[in-house]
Amino acid sequence: MSHVRSPLPALLCLTALLSACGRAPDSTPAAAPPTLGALDYGTSAPPGSKGGPTNTSGALLSPAWTANAAAKGKPPTNEFWSSIIFKRNAGNAYSENMFAHPLALHAAAGGLEVGYPKAMQIVGAPGLEKYQYPFAPDFTLGVSGLNSPDTKTDDWGDWTTTAAWSDGTRSLKATFGHGLPFVYATKTGGNAQVTFIAAPTVWSNQGNVLGVTVNGHHYGVFAPTGATWTVSGTTATSTLAGKDYYSVAALPDNSVATLNDFRTYAYTFVTGSQVSWAYNAATATLTSTYALTTAAKEGAASGSVMALYPHQWMNSGSVNTAYTYVSPRGQMKVARGVSSFTTTQKFQGVLPYFPDNGAANTLNKTQLAAYVNEANTSATLNPTGDSYWVGKGLGKLAELVPLAGQVGNSAAQTAFLDAIQRTLQDWLDGQGSNYFAYNSAWGTLIGYPQGYGSEEELNDHHFHWGYFIKAAATLAQYRPTWVSGATPQGRTWGASINDLIMDAANPTTNTSQFPRIRNFDPYAGHSWAAGHAGFAAGNNQESSSEDMNFAAALVNWGALTGNSAVRDLGIYLYTTETTAIEQYWFNQTGQVFPAGFGKPAVGMVWGDGGAYSTWFSGEKEAIQGINLLPITAASAYLGRNPAYLKTNYDFLGREPNSWKDIFWSTYAFYDAAGALAKFGSGAYTPEDGETKAHTYQYLHSLNAMGQVDTGVTADIPNYAVFRKGAARTYVAFNPTVGAITVTFSDGKTLSVPARQVVSSQGGTTPPPTCSADTTAPGVPGALSGSGVTSSSVTLSWGAASDNCGVSSYEVFQNGTLKATVTGTSAAVSGLNASTAYTFRVRARDAAGNVGAFTGDLSVTTQAASTAATLPGTVTSSGGAIANGTSRAFPVNVTSAGTYRLSVTSTSSLNSRLINVAFNGTNYDLAVDAGKTVIADFPNVTTGAKSITVTAKSDGVTLGAISGANLSAPTDPCAADTTAPGTPGTLTSPSKTSSSVNLTWGAASDNCGVGSYEVYQNGTLKTTVTGTSAAVSGLSANTAYTFKVRARDSAGNVGAFTGDLSVTTASGATAVPGVVTTGVGVIASGASRSYDLSLSATRNVRLLITNASSASSSAFTVTFNGTSVPLSIGAGQTIPVDFAGVGAGTKTVTLTANSAGVNLGKLEATTY
Structure with missing residues (x-):
């Protein structure tokens, strides 16, 4: 975690993936973006999760924005300025430091603090150093008397933003962004005011224009024509001659000529920013245009001043001045009087995997086959964990699929493909414990289980989703009909994958579901990983290589699904970030890292610099390797400078102690034979996302092909060229359904069959066998039934095998088709009581082939239930109720009054959440294992009614449910409206790493306390009848806040006790x-x-x-x-x-x- 032509129309054909998007010519836009299907994803987070972005105190957040900003669409995150809109740090209502370059900024109550960091520092522990250009304010841009309680986002572009302040009397708006020496301000309610950190040196005073120096930094301060600035001590003020605008700019020097040059553009206010791009396949050229929109406040000047980063000016002819600025990314060069500039780069191609090089291949296929079998394990076939680790597991499987084909192991290849399909569908069907939930407040998809702050901080979505999309592209190659296969909600699996793309990198400007280009910063040339940027050092990104994995996945997915807009989006991301990585992570031209830093790479790029460190380890292997993995054929960008890779490897100072395969595979771009010698007999432990099969084939492929040759391109995006000595190897992948001829820029041509990777050295990957599939699926596993009621039964069976994957299962009832499902279970309803039914199931694949039936299963439904009598026992066993579902219990009420319902849990789990609804009233209740909760329902009349229990967490299993009439003519509490008193002092006599015991004094009540409600962090945790509670399921060494209140039999609730903060013990x-x-x-x-x-x-x-x-x-x-x-x-x-x-x-x-x-x-x- 931008892109198409200028201007950026809606080019992505997402939900209409295959039906509306053919493989159009490069200049033809695809269809409009999708609307998000209401039933495709969950809309709430699972129990125990945060539910969305939070601050550091755990409180859920809404975007901090004005009505003007809210009208634009969904809020951007993962920007250099995100700390304005995403207030991650509790207690800070303004912003953290924001590094726009050349300026650095910080919002405060009085306005916008502005600085121009030029002083470099090297900090950190020995061996884990960071170089930084820390923020220090030179002045605050504001309005006299402004004291705003907060700062909000008012507008934004692709790399610019407008922040807003208001204290009810005065207001300020300030626009700033990457590459802008200017900050543009508008105000109301007071004089314009610039408050310097120290008395400035005024070296030019032209009335409405000042040239000043403070802290050794030079600035121009520009008021409207006819206005004047009054400088007194550290403050400059102006009435602006009745106008409402002014600007300030950092100047490259303190000459009056430079000041007057910048004055020309000081009143052309930037109002927006947008990138567009075009890919020319014939020349393998990517042209990117970075454009500003402006509005002239006065004067006739057009254009602005744009400072270009090294990765931009190295690929652009737009620089037209000698002006330069210092930045943590190296020297920025200036284009003056322009509203846009372009960069032009060659796209070096992306392959899905390395080919079988035929006779030139140096590997032993028997050995490769053995490694493939070694990888074909239950652990590999069943990725588990949060969305990151499941993603890595999918990436591993995707790399194994072609290798199984290269050694002719169709059974293993089918197993790998089945595992990918099963896992993707498990996460994309919106059901079960693995799913994506759409957060409408922030316009984002969150995968559950979440990991590494992907929920509460909106971190790393591009890292996680890249693996999912890569695996989906593998299915699109080998099982193309899967893309258009139906989800349980009636959409397509391909549409769901496209939603992941939209979440991390929506390239359109007119969608209401996702912000534009969430992760990627077009001007910076790379993504930002943190959703909130809530750090003094600005935002950061660690794994540039996982960012590249995301881009490469888009290239392959777009090519395979005929969606040139997605493909070209990936090309833009991949090509742009390649140059950024070479400069800002690897310093390959020596123009970025400062003297004395002494490292060949950084593990993390920060807004204010770069650090030889990671979030998770201080080992060299982790710091350098996190910017190399995952190793795929798309990692060939690392091989553009092979000598650098040797320097990177040698800096370890020894052979790697961990992640050996990652370093060997990278080293192979420099010396494949040497890498093979290091691999030796394969006696090592693979990295979590790797297998010996993949590393073995990868090293031998590069040994056969040689080093990356960037001097030759091709007229198709999926290609690569290598050189070994004087001999070139040409490789191309054909993502289409018909044979093509690929032409290389040196005149070489290569014929490539449909959906194959071909090398000029010979050898092909066996083609997928699904284009004319006639093989029927196998028989599903044993059929069983559970949860039998008087009208329904749940059926389950084992998955069926198929060479191209099962697309659905057909459930037959008494010989007639009853239901079609994509999973391995079905709930059959509408049955008659006390009736025998026969069920059987068969599998159907995407080509329409059907397999044999399971054996018949006979199920007899229960007898029809009769209404229980109240008062009395409703049921002796309420049974299991799945999360999110309800069960109704019919009752016949024989006497009117207030009823107390008692519900007992037979679950082995504590704190199961249920909702009990009766007579128009409902209660949310938490019940522990083996315990009984009560709830009182007033004004119940006689007659037929129903008690409905809804499970609001997993593991709900109920025992007895009963009801008692509490009303009587002589009962003084029949119409009780008096609330209980406050319980006595709340204490915690004991605790463990996962539980806390609470006690309190009894509360008083005129009719007696019925129960006590225990709240944890503001949410009902459990309900008890005594004056103590054991709260379990807590995290070790974590602070929790508890409070208790009393509820009486009439439903009156009293006041809470004071809050009690308890920190759990640490688990060893x-x-x-x-x-x-x-x-x-x-x-x-x-x-x-x-x-x-x-x-x-x-x-x-x-x-x-x-x-x-x-x-x-x-x-x-x-x-x-x-x-x-x-x-x-x-x-x-x-x-x-x-x-x-x-x-x-x-x-x-x-x-x-x-x-x-x-x-x-x-x-x-x-x-």
Whole structure:
């Protein structure tokens, strides 16, 4: 986590994927974007999740924007300025530091703080250094007297934004962005005011124009013609001659000539920014245009001043001045008097996988076949975990599919394809525990289970979704009919994949479901990983290579589905970020990293610089390798500079201790024979997303083909050229359904059959066998029935095998088709009570072939239920109720009054959430294992009624349900309206790492307390009848807030007790291991402790990451009897070593020595 022609119309044919989008010529736009199907995804998060973006206190957030911004569409995230709209840090209503380059900015109550960082620092622990150009304000741009309670987003473009302030009397709007030396301001309610950090040197005063220097930085301050500036001490003010606009610009020097040059463009206000691009297949050329929209406040000047980053000016002829600016990305060069500029780059092609090179291949196919079999395991075939780790598992499977074909193992290939299809459909069908939920407030899809802040911080969507899209492209190649196959909601699987693309990289401007280009920053040339940018160092991105994996997946998916708009979107992302990575992550031209940094790469690019570190490890393999993986054929961009790859590898200073296959595969672009020697007999542990089969084939492919040759291009996007000595190898992939001839720029041609990868050295990948599939699916596994009622039954069966994948299952009832489903279960309803039915199931594939039936299953429904009598027992066993479903219990009420319903849980799980509805009233209740909850329902009349219980969490199983009439003519409480008193003092006598015991004093009530409601972090956790409760299912070393209130029999509720904050105990973490992914905020003077478990005496290294938005955080680490005071910069990871730590359980304590200590990941390793 932009793109098409100028201007950007709606080009993506997404939901209408195949029906409306043929393989159109490159100049033909595809159809309009989709509308999001209402039933395609969940609209709520699963129990225990956050439900969407939150701040650091855990509160759900809405976008901080004005009505003007809200009218534009869904809110952008993952921008350099996102901390304005996404207030991640609780207590900060303005912004964190924003690095637009050349300017850096920070919103405050009085306006916009502005600086021009030129002073470089190298900070961090030895070996984990970061270079940075930290923000320091030179002045605040504002309005006299402005004291706004917050800052909001008012408008935005692709790389510009407008922020808004208002205190009810005065208002300010300021526009700024990448490459703009100017900040443009409009105001109401007071004089324009620029407050400098120190008294400025005024070296030019032209009345309405000032040339000033402060902190060694030069600025122009521009008021309308006819206005004047009054400078007094550190403040410049102006009435603006009755106008409402002014601007300020950072100047390259302090000459009056430069000031007057910038004055020409000071009144041409930037109002928007947009990138467009065009891919010319014949010349393999990508042309990208970066355009500003402007409005002249006065004067006749057109255009503006645009400062270009190195990756831009190296590929553009638009620079027309000698002006330059300092930035963390190297020298920025200036184009003056322009409203746009273009860059032109060659696209080097993307392949889905490396080919079988025939006789030139140096691998042993028997060995490759053995490695394929070794990878064909249950663990590989069943990816588990959150959306990132399942994605990595899908990526692994996608790489194995062609390898199984190359060794002729059709059974393994089918197993790999089945696993991809099964997993994708499990996540995309909107059902079960793995699914995507659409958050309408933020216009985003969140995959559950979520990981690494993909929910509460909107982090890393492009990283996660890239693997899903890559796997889908593999299905599109081998099982093309899957793309148009129907989801349970009647859409297509291809449309669901396109929604993932829209979430991370929507290229259109007219969709109401997703913001435009969420992750990718067109001007910066790369994506930002953090949704909120809530750091003092600005936003950041760690794994540039996983960003490239996303782009390459779009190229292949778009090509295979005939969607040139998606394909060209991927080409734009891939080509642009290639040049950004070479400069800003790898410093390959030596123009970015400062002298003295001493590293060949950074693990993370920050807004203010770059760090040789990661969020998760301080090891060199992790820091360098996270920008290499995943290894795919699309990783060929790494091979554009093979000598650099040797430098990168050599900087490890030894052979890699981990991720060996990642480094060997990268090294092979420099020296494939040497990489094969390192691979040797294959005695190593593959990286989590790798297999020995893939690495073995990858190294041998490069050994046969040689190094990447960037001097030759092709007239199709899916190609690559290699050179070994004087001999070139030409490779191309044909994503279409008919044979094509690919022409290379040196005149070489290559005939490529449909959906094959072909090498000029010979050898082909066996073609997919599904285009004319006549093979029927196998028989589904054993058919069984469960949950039999008087009118329904749930059927389940094992998955059927098929060479091209099962598309649906047909359920027959008494010999007649009853239902068609895509999964391996079906709920059959509408049955008669006490009746025998016969069921059987068969599979159907995408080509329409049907397999044999299962054996018959006979099911007899239960007898018809009769209405229970109230008062009395409704049922002795309510049974299991699936999450989100309801069960109705008919009753006949014989006497009117207030009824108390008692519901007992027979589940083994605590805190199961249910809703009980009766007589027009309903209650949300939490019931523990084996416990009974009660709820009172007033004014119940006689006659036939129904009690409905709805499960609101998994694992709901009910026992007895009964009802008692509490009303009587002599009962003084029959019409009770008096609320109970407040319970006595709430305390916690004991706690563990996962539970807290609570006690409180009894509350008073005129008619007696019926129950107590226990709230956890503001949400009802459980309901009990006594004065104590055991709250379980908590996270270790986590602070929770509890409060309790009383409810009487009439339903009156009393006041809450005071809040009680309890921090759970730490569970011991085995060393080495990740202790926690987020320590969180620690108040000054407070501590947080964690237990570590060591099996033997070890030297222990603690790796601590700062997640604070402050420039540094001071705290003390106490472990093994030693206390170490530390000060850690924003975003930094530092190691702390403790030698000779004995076996057993040890405690590490983190004590804050300053305010604002907010720590991230804590990891314990050995050395």
